[in-house]
Amino acid sequence: GENVEQHPSTLSVQEGDSAVIKCTYSDSASNYFPWYKQELGKRPQLIIDIRSNVGEKKDQRIAVTLNKTAKHFSLHITETQPEDSAVYFCAALNSGYSTLTFGKGTMLLVSP
């Protein structure tokens, strides 16, 4: 089955800095890679996703890049704000069952 590794487990940045979270996956047939944000005490919510037919996708201050050859994808947040503080999960679609395998999460703390 799919295996997803996520790094770092915690990330502290100053407000206005950029933050990068990286994930690797094992199933070369995976073709869908979402990122979820989970604020403290709340449910995970999708913030951005990318399919394997593109290498990069942007939505305002967040972007995701995908390198299929190396089987890794990254989340980039620019001009971070305190409200970006949360746990971020990457995931990869399991090609066989259309289920998602999640990484272990990254706790992002943005200090004012």
Next chain:
Amino acid sequence: ETGVTQTPRHLVMGMTNKKSLKCEQHLGHNAMYWYKQSAKKPLELMFVYSLEERVENNSVPSRFSPECPNSSHLFLHLHTLQPEDSALYLCASSSRDSSYEQYFGPGTRLTVT
């Protein structure tokens, strides 16, 4: 809250109790999922139902028993749980025909004493 709802939000049960968690989705989706979220394994898939048929069971102990009576409702029946089963149990739903996006419920915080 709309979309995906879960009840109860908090549950404390003894190891000999039997209880059930309920999930309901109002999004017209045809797939539903149970996840266990704990400090050790942040988002661990337990069960998947597609068109009310269980399609995946990730080696979950038999003390957890899912039930999907229709495409809008999902239950997780619990019996003789262990303290290590204490966790947040999240339900999610998706439309497997179009998008892979999963919509999560608010979760049930379970404590086994």
